Amino acid sequence: MLTRGSGNVFHDLGLADADVLQAKADLVFKISAIIKKRGRSQVEAAQILRVTQPKISALLRGRLDGFSLERIMRFLAALDQRVEIKVRPKSRRDRAVAVA
Secondary structure: OOOOOOOOHHHHOOOOOHHHHHHHHHHHHHHHHHHHHOOOOHHHHHHHHOOOHHHHHHHHOOOOOOOOHHHHHHHHHHOOOOOOOOOOOOOHHHHHHHHO
């Protein structure tokens, strides 16, 4: 039996802070892609982001508990990225998932 996911694995797992966790995961995915595209090592990335290499390792392995959403956005800014926050009404699909 297959169950259609909501698009947010954290929500599907029933985690209370699913939206924040998904946002963090999406942004960290972008950070990882930028580091890889630029050919940076974890040590070099750590210098750019002003953290230790073990922190970069944890971040890139998805261990996000020690990283606030704000801090992850600052990392993107340090990587010369512009971060925009958009607020819009939920889609019908979003509302259906919230009710389920």
